[in-house]
Amino acid sequence: MNIKITGSGSYIPTRIVTNLEFAQHEFLGEGGKPLPYSNEEVAEKFKQITGIEERRYVDEDLLTSDIAYFAAQRAIDDAKIDPETIDYIIFAHNFGNVKSGAIQTDILPSLASRVKHSLKIKNPKCVAYDILFGCPGWVEGVIQAQAYIKAGMAKRCLVIGAETLSRVVDPHDRDSMIYSDGAGASIIEATDDEGGILAHETASFTHDEAYFLFFGNSYNVTHDPDVRYIKMYGRKIYEFALTNVPLAMKDCLDKSGVAIEDVKKVLIHQANEKMDEAIIHRFFKLHKKTPPEGVMPMSIHKLGNSSVATVPTLYDLLIKGQLENQEIQKGDIVMFASVGAGMNVNAFVYKV
The missing domain is CATH 3.40.47.10 (Thiolase/Chalcone synthase)
Structure with a gap:
């Protein structure tokens, strides 16, 4: 038995935000002190270090669980499986659902439960839960899925990584230029095919x-x-x-x-x-x-x-x-x- 990625999907938001769009921001340092250089200099140095020219933000009406559902459905379609046969849905994120303009995160119910609901999965033995593991969350979710399968506790898992970081960045912090939104998902399952983890x-x-x-x-x-x-x-x-x-x-x-x-x-x-x-x-x-x-x-x-x-x-x-x-x-x-x-x-x- 080998454990492989048999399907994948992603959701890339349609709103493109270039470095130029930060030109009007009032970037400050710790303690509220103005930076000693212009926004143009900030943007140029930022690109040299990070390589980022532009990033993607979600539309105002979308939440992290929404774009996760989009990516998950694409992974399911790619794997050509019946979603009712999924044993675990493991959803890696860091901030839950943060509505546009809101100051609170929403993780009740869990985002994994919301995705399972959106996928219309009726099987109660499909267990859905979230993990908070920082940026390595999706990789850790794959490792957990592998462990379930190797232990005989599952045959097929859906692992998702999704985030809307544009909702939790300080507009006065130049580091805010790094962050973006997006979602990726994969089906992990036992297979007779060669290879795997x-x-x-x-x-x-x-x-x-x-x-x-x-x-x-x-x-x-x-x-x-x-x-x-x-x-x-x-x-x-x-x-x-x-x-x-x-x-x-x-x-x-x-x-x-x-x-x-x-x-x-x-x-x-x-x-x-x-x-x-x-x-x-x-x-x-x-x-x-x-x-x-x-x-x-x-x-x-x-x-x-x-x-x-x-x-x-x-x-x-x-x-x-x-x-x-x-x-x-x-x-x-x-x-x-x-x-x-x-x-x-x-x-x-x-x-x-």
């Missing part, structure tokens, strides 16, 4: 690192102090990721028994182009190798960082031939990896 690795670093990403006040001190926004210590995250993600990836690859030369693609969380490039170089350096050209497909330039949605969306675009100059073939070895709030890192090695 070969090994996985997960770790949580909390002693010193737990609050590298957190909910905090706006940099505009006149804003309501009871309204919080996503905040991060970017330099600390960068240093953490460069140290710990390549090591987790190496441990995972070592457990799989696959040689580094056989890894065709690395699908890494789309957080920051320079950080992702540095992680890949360090990962290959641990094996005394140089990354082959094209080994790391990227979607961040046009889609931004949609947290848990970046990896499943990237996979869906890649497997369906929608990434320019990128493709994967049956039998290829792909590594999935992510890092995010918690601080959590994880990875799995997969044979297509």
Whole structure:
């Protein structure tokens, strides 16, 4: 028995927000101090570091659970399965449903329950639940699905990663330019087909690192102090990721028994182009190798960082031939990896 991704789907919001659209923002530093350079300089440096030229935001009438449903239905259609045969729906997100203009998150009922309802699944033995694991949530959901299947508790799972980060960003924080909205979903199931998940690795670093990403006040001190926004210590995250993600990836690859030369693609969380490039170089350096050209497909330039949605969306675009100059073939070895709030890192090695 092998455990494979038998169907995938994604939802990419239609509203395109370019870097130019931040030109009128009043960006501030901590304590409400104005930045010592113009918005044009902010935008140019931002693009150089992150690689982001534009990002996608959902329409005002859509919620995280809505776009998750869209991606889930596409994954079900792609796998050509009856949704009543799904044993688990595992929904990774971080902020629940946040309505446009609202200051509260809504996770009652769970977003997984809402998706199951939208899919019109009647089977009560289809268990639906949410996981909060930072940006690596979808990868961790796949690892959990694999565990259920290996234990004989399930034959087929739906794993979703979706987020509407545009609803929880501080408009006065230049880091808000990183974040975007989106959803990706996959069907994970036992199959007689060759390949599948070969090994996985997960770790949580909390002693010193737990609050590298957190909910905090706006940099505009006149804003309501009871309204919080996503905040991060970017330099600390960068240093953490460069140290710990390549090591987790190496441990995972070592457990799989696959040689580094056989890894065709690395699908890494789309957080920051320079950080992702540095992680890949360090990962290959641990094996005394140089990354082959094209080994790391990227979607961040046009889609931004949609947290848990970046990896499943990237996979869906890649497997369906929608990434320019990128493709994967049956039998290829792909590594999935992510890092995010918690601080959590994880990875799995997969044979297509």
